[in-house]
Amino acid sequence: MSQNLITESMVFDELKKAIVETLNVDANDIKPETSLINDLGAESLDFLDINYRMEQSFGIKMARHFVLEHVEEMFGEGSAIDEDGALTDKAVELLKLRFEEDVPELQAGMDMDEVPALVTAGSIAAGVMDILESLPEKCTHCGASDWKAEGAAVKCGACGEAAVYANGDDLIKAWLEKVQTEKNLF
Amino acid sequence: MMQIYQGIDIVEIGKFREIILRHPDFIPDIFTEKERAYCDSKKDSSVHYAGRFAAKEAGIKALGIGMSGGGIDHTLREIEVLPSKSGRPELQLSGWIEKLSQKKHISQLTVSISHSEHYAIASVVLTGKQNTV
Numbered sequence: 001m002s003q004n005l006i007t008e009s010m011v012f013d014e015l016k017k018a019i020v021e022t023l024n025v026d027a028n029d030i031k032p033e034t035s036l037i038n039d040l041g042a043e044s045l046d047f048l049d050i051n052y053r054m055e056q057s058f059g060i061k062m063a064r065h066f067v068l069e070h071v072e073e074m075f076g077e078g079s080a081i082d083e084d085g086a087l088t089d090k091a092v093e094l095l096k097l098r099f100e101e102d103v104p105e106l107q108a109g110m111d112m113d114e115v116p117a118l119v120t121a122g123s124i125a126a127g128v129m130d131i132l133e134s135l136p137e138k139c140t141h142c143g144a145s146d147w148k149a150e151g152a153a154v155k156c157g158a159c160g161e162a163a164v165y166a167n168g169d170d171l172i173k174a175w176l177e178k179v180q181t182e183k184n185l186f
Numbered sequence: 187m188m189q190i191y192q193g194i195d196i197v198e199i200g201k202f203r204e205i206i207l208r209h210p211d212f213i214p215d216i217f218t219e220k221e222r223a224y225c226d227s228k229k230d231s232s233v234h235y236a237g238r239f240a241a242k243e244a245g246i247k248a249l250g251i252g253m254s255g256g257g258i259d260h261t262l263r264e265i266e267v268l269p270s271k272s273g274r275p276e277l278q279l280s281g282w283i284e285k286l287s288q289k290k291h292i293s294q295l296t297v298s299i300s301h302s303e304h305y306a307i308a309s310v311v312l313t314g315k316q317n318t319v
Contacts, residue, residue, distance in 0.1 A: 044243055044259070045197065045201065045202065045205060048205065048209075048216075048259070049208070052208070052209035052211065052212065052258065055211075056209070062258050063258070064259075065260055065261075065282075066259070073282075077285060081286065083289055084289075085286060085289060085290060111250050112250060112252055113247070113250050114252070
């Protein structure tokens with residue numbers, strides 16, 4: 001539970017700050033639907049820089065593995081990527097659920113290297129929000145239920161220790177298990 | 187039928203240096219222990235890290251994977267760039283990247299890295315077999 005200490009708009013503002021500092025672009029050009037590659041010209045080093053900035057701001061660990069890599073690990077080789085290195089029908093269905101919005105460009109048979117262009121400021125912010133929502137009810141150090149936000153960082157009001165969140169990869173795996181239980185995709 | 191896959195990448199060394207200084211997790215996240223030992227033994231390690239980063243990116247492009255964007259891409263760590271006995275850099279794949287390369291029946295990997303004062307550049311050529319229907 002996030003306990004509403006860090007709101008979606010706070011996350012998006014922090015992400016905008018990270019993008020502006022990394023890419024030297026105008027903050028007004030950054031909307032939730034903005035593609036970092038197509039609209040802002042980001043390259044891979046920039047993605048890493050932005051993600052690390054978000055980790056440092058919020059004291060979180062972003063995912064280290066792509067969702068489709070987790071799919072193949074959990075549901076078997078070939079479940080997400082076919083023999084030609086293209087996305088399977090099921091991978092596309094899953095990514096549509098993951099993006100939580102209509103992404104017409106997402107089609108079965110598309111190459112994997114076409115997917116990063118679909119990553120938007122909104123999808124990165126949603127990934128950060130997922131992690132922040134894993135804030136435990138009680139402090140893992142002293143057991144107190146007294147979280148306080150200091151800017152983007154959440155600390156225990158009793159002992160002062162920083163909040164410990166679930167990491168991005170564990171949350172993706174938990175989400176995949178939930179989707180599989182509900183939809184039986186794989 | 188034989189298929190050749192090619193990827194190229196260029197890294198601005200100054201920008202790369204700023205990023206690794208700003209984010210202490212960057213080097214251990216992206217580079218293996220052996221790569222770190224090699225680069226750290228050099229006078230200006232960041233130039234060698236930048237060259238290896240370019241080689242990893244070029245490898246990812248050659249494989250047609252692309253970066254994940256939504257996180258910190260550990261697949262880069264699964265492309266290890268180390269010198270051979272003769273000193274020429276070589277690529278070693280592991281994990282998911284290795285599995286993806288097997289799908290493309292990659293049998294040969296070659297990499298070339300170069301750098302100037304401001305830029306590091308790498309080119310990767312993979313030789314594989316085209317899947318037949």
